[in-house]
Amino acid sequence: xxxxxxxxxxxxxxxxxxxxxxxxxxxxxxxxxxxxxxxxxxxxxxxxxxxxxxxxxxxxxxxxxxxxxxxxxxxxxxxxxxxxxxxxxxxxxxxxxxxxxxxxxxxxxxxxxxxxxxxxxxxxxxxxxxxxxxxxxxxxxxxxxxxxxxxxxxxxxxxxxxxxxxxxxxxxxxxxxxxxxxxxxxxxxxxxxxxxxxxxxxxxxxxxxxxxxxxxxxxxxxxxxxxxxxxxxxxxxxxxxxxxxxxxxxxxxxxxxxxxxxxxxxxxxxxxxxxxxxxxxxxxxxxxxxxxxxxxxxxxxxx
Amino acid sequence: xxxxxxxxxxxxxxxxxxxxxxxxxxxxxxxxxxxxxxxxxxxxxxxxxxxxxxxxxxxxxxxxxxxxxxxxxxxxxxxxxxxxxxxxxxxxxxxxxxxxxxxxxxxxxxxxxxxxxxxxxxxxxxxxxxxxxxxxxxxxxxxxxxxxxxxxxxxxxxxxxxxxxxxxxxxxxxxxxxxxxxxxxxxxxxxxxxxxxxxxxxxxxxxxxxxxxxxxxxxxxxxxxxxxxxxxxxxxxxxxxxxxxxxxxxxxxxxxxxxxxxxxxxxxxxxxxxxxxxxxxxxxxxxxxxxxxxxxxxxxxxxxxxxxxxxxxxxxxxxxx
Numbered sequence: 001x002x003x004x005x006x007x008x009x010x011x012x013x014x015x016x017x018x019x020x021x022x023x024x025x026x027x028x029x030x031x032x033x034x035x036x037x038x039x040x041x042x043x044x045x046x047x048x049x050x051x052x053x054x055x056x057x058x059x060x061x062x063x064x065x066x067x068x069x070x071x072x073x074x075x076x077x078x079x080x081x082x083x084x085x086x087x088x089x090x091x092x093x094x095x096x097x098x099x100x101x102x103x104x105x106x107x108x109x110x111x112x113x114x115x116x117x118x119x120x121x122x123x124x125x126x127x128x129x130x131x132x133x134x135x136x137x138x139x140x141x142x143x144x145x146x147x148x149x150x151x152x153x154x155x156x157x158x159x160x161x162x163x164x165x166x167x168x169x170x171x172x173x174x175x176x177x178x179x180x181x182x183x184x185x186x187x188x189x190x191x192x193x194x195x196x197x198x199x200x201x202x203x204x205x206x207x208x209x210x211x212x213x214x215x216x217x218x219x220x221x222x223x224x225x226x227x228x229x230x231x232x233x234x235x236x237x238x239x240x241x242x243x244x245x246x247x248x249x250x251x252x253x254x255x256x257x258x259x260x261x262x263x264x265x266x267x268x269x270x271x272x273x274x275x276x277x278x279x280x281x282x283x284x285x286x287x288x289x290x291x292x293x294x295x296x297x298x299x300x301x302x303x
Numbered sequence: 304x305x306x307x308x309x310x311x312x313x314x315x316x317x318x319x320x321x322x323x324x325x326x327x328x329x330x331x332x333x334x335x336x337x338x339x340x341x342x343x344x345x346x347x348x349x350x351x352x353x354x355x356x357x358x359x360x361x362x363x364x365x366x367x368x369x370x371x372x373x374x375x376x377x378x379x380x381x382x383x384x385x386x387x388x389x390x391x392x393x394x395x396x397x398x399x400x401x402x403x404x405x406x407x408x409x410x411x412x413x414x415x416x417x418x419x420x421x422x423x424x425x426x427x428x429x430x431x432x433x434x435x436x437x438x439x440x441x442x443x444x445x446x447x448x449x450x451x452x453x454x455x456x457x458x459x460x461x462x463x464x465x466x467x468x469x470x471x472x473x474x475x476x477x478x479x480x481x482x483x484x485x486x487x488x489x490x491x492x493x494x495x496x497x498x499x500x501x502x503x504x505x506x507x508x509x510x511x512x513x514x515x516x517x518x519x520x521x522x523x524x525x526x527x528x529x530x531x532x533x534x535x536x537x538x539x540x541x542x543x544x545x546x547x548x549x550x551x552x553x554x555x556x557x558x559x560x561x562x563x564x565x566x567x568x569x570x571x572x573x574x575x576x577x578x579x580x581x582x583x584x585x586x587x588x589x590x591x592x593x594x595x596x597x598x599x600x601x602x603x604x605x606x607x608x609x610x611x612x613x614x615x616x617x618x619x620x621x622x623x624x
Contacts, residue, residue, distance in 0.1 A: 194407035198470065201368045202421045203394030216411035 029296045036292020042285035050101040058083070059092035061099040061252045066090050073270055084274055087260060093271075096252040097278060103253045104234045104282065107168055111233035112226050114172025119179020120222060124210060126180070127187025137180065144177045150239060157245040167246050171233045182225050186218035193217075220297040227290025231283040238279055254279050309382045310343040311510050312367065312397075312478055317341070317376035319362055319534075323583060334583050336362040338534035339376070344478070349504065349511040351525030351542070353518060353557065355579055359534040360514045364482045367512065369393050380478075391425060398471040400500075402483040404463035408455040414441075414466055415451035421474050440469045443506075444499065461492035465499070472503065478510045485520060497523060518561050522546055527615070530554045533582060533590040540615035550617050552595050589620065597621060 030036065049056055059082075066089070072078040073085040073093070084093040126137035156170045190196065191214065199213050238255030240246030242262075247253040249260075254275040261271030317340045322331040336359045344350050354360055365371040366378060369385055378385040380396060398421075401407040408417055415437055422433045438448045444465040455463055464484060471479055481500065485493040501524060504511060515521055521528055522542060529539040530551060538551040549555045580586055586593050592602040601620050609618045 194401040194403060195409040197365075197368075197370060198399065198401065198407055198467075199420065200370050201394060201397075201399050202424050202470075203391040204420070204424045208424070212412075213409055217409070 026296065033292045033296055035288045036296060039285040039288030039290075039292060042281060043289055046101055046282055046285075047105060049098055050105050053098050053102055057092075057095035057098045059095040061091060061095040062250055064089040064091055070264070070268060070271075072268070073274070076270060085270065087257070087271065088264065093257075093274065096257060097254070097275060100252040100254045100257060100275065101278075101282075103164065103247055103251065104237065104279070107164070107171065107237045108230040108234040108286070110168045111171035111175060111237075112230040114168070115174070115176040115229060115233075116179050116222070116226055118173070119176030119225075120183050122176070123180040123183025123185075124187050124214065124218075127184040128191055128206075128210060128214065134184075137184065141177055141180050141184075144174075144180075147174075149174050149236065153236065153240055154243065154245055157240060162240070162245050162248050164247055164251070167237055167240060171236055175229050175233060175236075178229060179222070179225050182221050183218060186221045187214055190214050190217045220294050223297070224290045224294045227286050227293070231286045234279070234283060234286075310379075311346045311381060312342075312344040312512070313379040313382075314340055314342045314363075314367075315377050315379065317363075317366060317373045317378065319359075319366060319371065320374045332583050335534050335585070336582070337366070337373070340531075340534070340536055341376075342529060342536065342539075344510055344512060346477075346510055347504075347508055348527060349513055349525045351521035351528040352512060352514045352531060353516060353521055353528060354531035355516065357579060357582065358531045360531060361482055363531075364399065364480050364512070364514055367478075367480055368397060368399050394421070395425065395474050396476055397478045397480060398474065398476040399480045399482060400464075400467055400471050400484045403487045404460055404467050405455075405487070407467050408463055410455055412454075413451065414453050414455070414458075417455070417466060418470050418473055421470065425474065427474070436473060437469075440473045443472070443503070444469045459492075460488050461495060464488060464492075464496050468496075468499065468503070472507070475507065476509070478512070481511055481513045481515075483515050483517075484513075486515070486517065493520070500524065518546075518557060530557065533580065533585055535590065535618065536609075536616070537591065537618045538616065544614050550614075550622055551619050552597050552621070553591050556594075 065086070068082070068086050069088055069090045071082050071086040071090075074080060074083050076085075078085050082092050082094070084097065087093055087096065122137045122140065126134040153167075153170050153174060157166055160166045196209060196213050199209050204213075237246055237253065238258065241253045241255030242259040244259065246255055249256060257275040258272050258279075261268070261275070265272050317337055318335065319337040321334045321336060323334045324331050338359075340359075340363065342350065352360055352363070362371065366373050369390065380393065385393065412420075415434075418437045418440060419433045422428060422436060427433070428436065437451065441448055441450065446462060446465050446469070450458065450462070450466075455466070458466070468484075484500070485496050488496060497520060500511070503509060511524070513521065513525055525542050527539065527541050528545045529536050530545075530553065531537070532553050538545070538549070538554050540550075545554065546558065549558055580590070580593065588604045589595070589598070589602040589607055592598040595602065599620065605620075607618050607620045607623060609616050610622060
């Protein structure tokens with residue numbers, strides 16, 4: 001990241017500073033933070049599983065077997081053939097869960113990326129330039145905050161039809177508000193520091209000031225918001241899919257799995273509990289990671 | 304006028320007004336931060352600028368650095384107006400040293416990147432020559448070359464201020480605006496930094512505008528002093544003249560307010576009484592009259608005109624002819 005020192009080409013004689021380099025310190029703090037380690041490991045494991053889904057999944061997630069419907073998972077008396085049982089169409093539940101992780105993570109990453117780009121650009125511009133830019137951005141944020149996300153997403157999906165691309169697009173265009181609010185406030189705070197005035201007095205261009213003086217100092221806040229919004233997008237996708245307007249069947253999605261299982265919830269609660277628990281674990285892990293990254297990269301920790 | 308007589312830096316009738324909104328739907332009111340200020344800085348001199356917090360000292364510094372545009376009046380560098388000069392060219396001639404070394408260094412950059420930034424922005428030299436320049440300037444400000452890889456948080460306040468000085472001087476500017484460069488430092492470090500600034504001035508022939516509220520610092524460093532009150536320069540004189548015989552009642556009060564280490568003298572009473580006036584609604588007449596021990600009826604109604612004499616300038620009815 002931007003935290004590594006950019007002095008690789010400095011005279012080797014100067015490298016012999018006493019004590020650990022900032023890079024080493026960062027690594028040490030990174031690996032010493034328990035919450036961050038737990039969160040990052042869970043996310044990493046889920047990411048690897050999602051990427052390797054065709055290799056890891058024991059069955060085809062779309063293959064139906066009407067003779068083997070609603071088989072319970074192993075721990076409820078099922079067989080090792082279907083470790084987490086099968087759904088109402090006889091599809092292997094574990095395989096669907098693994099392929100569903102692809103959908104959730106993809107939506108989380110891409111929606112956070114789109115909304116993060118929009119929101120950060122707006123927030124930084126508003127905070128740095130102030131005046132009319134700020135008034136316009138603040139107005140847009142207020143307009144956006146006045147819209148109920150789920151209702152707008154439902155309406156758009158109902159008009160355009162539910163597909164992965166539409167859901168990602170809608171969430172990406174709806175979730176930039178927190179980015180804009182947080183980035184605006186952080187930029188306002190950093191903008192008043194004297195090192196920004198110093199860079200202006202040196203004659204540095206505005207893009208250079210934004211990229212090398214402002215951005216590195218608001219990055220830790222951005223990371224936290226990215227993780228929060230990623231978790232938010234994943235939950236919203238699950239909500240939309242649960243309401244039948246998100247990812248369309250037979251594509252496996254965790255929200256859709258909860259939705260399909262809800263009719264049998266009273267008799268076969270694991271149909272809802274398993275995807276619900278995985279969703280919970282992923283969102284918790286992402287949030288732990290965000291909190292940890294903020295702790296680790298905060299400059300006041302650097303001593 | 305010959306070249307050497309041209310002031311290296313001059314402000315002519317500079318006024319800066321901000322509009323302050325009162326409440327969300329309130330009316331904007333003008334706040335005059337700087338009111339008709341004219342100063343001249345000759346090459347090699349140190350002009351001390353003193354005044355209370357909020358009197359407009361830092362706004363003046365921002366205008367001189369080109370960070371804020373004056374509402375009216377003009378700033379001249381070597382006889383040329385500031386507006387007509389390229390921003391980069393101006394940056395090579397005027398550099399600031401700020402008050403708080405904890406806020407003036409980017410915590411995310413190492414010392415080398417901080418000091419080399421001016422060279423990078425101006426495209427001076429290649430990486431190898433920049434390294435050499437940074438090492439030289441570090442030596443000049445009294446820091447070992449190995450701090451280049453350190454981050455600001457790994458350094459003390461005094462060391463940071465040395466880094467800030469190094470950044471300001473690496474392009475060999477002519478004028479340095481020192482905005483209270485020692486007020487955030489420990490007393491023991493203050494004198495080191497002041498001595499360093501003094502040595503650097505002699506070595507590089509720098510011109511300083513030295514902003515401070517610490518009169519002892521001004522007496523130590525400055526050659527001339529300007530006293531500011533509510534955006535106006537109320538008195539200007541040589542250091543000796545001002546400290547020996549202050550003419551404006553406000554200057555007098557400032558001099559009396561200096562704390563001494565003698566406990567039996569007690570805390571000095573400035574007789575200034577009431578607090579600093581609201582700059583949005585400055586008092587009628589002479590701005591200083593509500594706090595002035597010698598105020599007369601004339602002071603309440605009529606603003607004094609500045610009087611220029613061999614000693615400098617004074618803006619007070621007591622000294623009007």
